[in-house]
Amino acid sequence: MKIALAQINPVIGDYETNGQKVIDFAARARAAGCDLVVFPELALCGYPPRDLLEKRDFIDAGLNWLNRFVAEIRGIGVICGFVDRNPSDLGKPLLNGAVLFEDGTVLHRTHKRLLPTYDVFDEQRYFEPGADISVVSYKGRRLGLTICEDAWNDKEIFRRRLYGIDPVATMAGAGADLIVNISASPFHGGKREFRWHMHSAAARKHGVTFVYVNQVGGNDSLLFDGLSAVFDTEGEIRARAAEFEEDLVCYDTDSRSGDMREICGSENESILRALVTGTRDYVRKCGFSKVVIGLSGGIDSALTAWIAAEALGPHNVSTVFMPSPYTSADNFTDTRQLAENLGAGYDIIPIGAIFDAFVTPLCPDFDASAPGVTEQNIQARIRGTILMALSNRDGSLVLSTGNKSELALGYCTLYGDMNGGLAVISDVPKTMVYTLSRFINRDREVIPRRIVEKPPSAELAPDQQDQDDLPPYEEIDPILRGYVENLQGRADLEAAGFDPATVGEVVSRIERNEYKRRQAAPGLKVTVKAFGEGRRYPLARRLTGAG
DSSP states (O other), rough: OOEEEEEEEOOTHHHHHHHHHHHHHHHHHTTOOSSSEEEEETTOOOOOOOGGGGHHHHHHHHHHHHHHEEEEEEESSEEEEEEEOOSSSOOOSSSEEEEEEEETEEEEEEEEOOOSSSOOOGGGGTBBBOOOOOOEEEEEEEEEEEEGGGGGTTTTTTOOOOHHHHHHHHHHHHOSSSEEEEEEOOOOOTTHHHHHHHHHHHHHHTOEEEEEEEEEEETTTEEEEEEEEEEEEEEEEEEEEEEOOOEEEEEEETTTTOOOOOOOHHHHHHHHHHHHHHHHHHHHHHHOEEEEEEEEEHHHHHHHHHHHHHHHHHHGGEEEEOTTHHHHHHHHHHHHHHHHHHTTTEEOOOOHHHHHHHHHHHHHOOOOOOOOHHHHHHHHHHHHHHHHHHHHHHOOEEEEEHHHHHHHHHOTTTTTTEEEEEETTTTTTTTHHHHHHHHTTTTOOSSSSSHHHSOOOOOOOOOOOOOGEEEOOOHHHHHHIIIIIIIHHHHHHHTTOOOOOHHHHHHHHHTTTHHHHOOOOHHOOSSSSOOOTOOOOOOOOOOOOOO
16 A cells, blocks of 8 residues: 655644645645545644634534545545544533545544643643544555554553553554554654654554654644654654655555655754744744844844744845944944845844933933943833834734743843744743854854854843843753753752752742743744743742742
8 A cells, every 4th residue: 555644734724725735635645646645633724723623613614624525535545634523412522533534435533532731732621532442444454543642652651651541552452554643743852753762662562554644834832843754563764754844755555665855964953944934834824924023233133033034035034223322333243244144134223312212201310331120121122112113014023032041030021122923932042042053154154153152141231241140041051941841849950960059040030030921922832841831830829948
């Protein structure tokens, strides 16, 4: 049997676009001589649809499109994810479904059994778990059809399992020799290798061919890398789709051979591709074509501008340099050079006169040689206001430029540098910002060297540097990773050898700045645990002696 893996980038709720992709990819697979084409989880509506699932019209539209596919797509078998209604009057009204049909006949229908509720997932809010774990005969194979999390409960992979059943093991035990897993598995750094290890181990352990088809593209904060693949009974990858691109790859079960696409050669490249994909899809799926970015002369805004130029084309990127009395002369040169290197638009709007107009009535005793927090935040808010005005004037989306370390510690200004429609690097720690920028410059100097080498500074006061107010980022980021991503407490971090005073300062800053993060623009998730939907902490709370 020849199987096509149809790795598509759906737009959530756009049934017309998504439905046409299913029709087109099925036609391409048929033209390639394939017997079966497999689409991702919830391919018709896009993942995650969230509370759109509460709308009757949304569900009706999906079922109507599915019926159209069954009636119109001929000459090839199709496996496709969709939202089904629960026929029972007990439990949640919907089911996360998958269907196998061919030439007008539905051959098999099944529903997701394992519904994740951790991190960014909240599927039990909408779906009832499926009950059926049966195997279907199809073109001489015994096929087990699973949906994403159904394949994430192997007792030899997960020390603490979240569910009492393992659908893959059950299907293999029932005689399945071909396991198909349709998926919408979000990206984060390091996940590619874990997925491969997990699927390879399942194929080898159960002696089955394992077909994995993943969604690709960005939907809000979530990024999907694709990398659909086929693993043979020895656990070897025999077919592989592209990374962060729509793709159609074929695999022949008789010859055990298939298409193998080139993929990113390093994690740095994967993370940059993820950020570019997420920026492009967020901007375009939200109906924008252009963005505007405030350039400071620092590395965060430089990296954000590079990502935007890669994602949208430099002609769709406007940059604005807004110097104050505290801006160094070097930044006039560096911001212009960066914009020229990228081919992006560049404007200068000085804020000195606007700043004076603010501080004169508000701070009559203002000392220009020692601006306090109020005066520093006024500068940031003037810049944020200018960017939002340009957004209104030009129809451009503002990209905010703060990194994860700053967001964690509250080293950012509400209604100032936090303004924007998308926080591109808000899940990228400061040390990773440097690593990614040096990777970009590996062949030629795109980001001016001085931007990469200069000490980080907000430049809101004379001779200001970040480390006047913060510990070094080389100390902050490992503590941040331990506390936020690995869920370690203060005692754990101190036992790991981190300085207790630095641990205390970092953790305290993280805890007391939750209110800022709640008001931040959505950001692109590239680590195991990002600030946002996957990390839900109360704002009004007291937690002493813990954390």
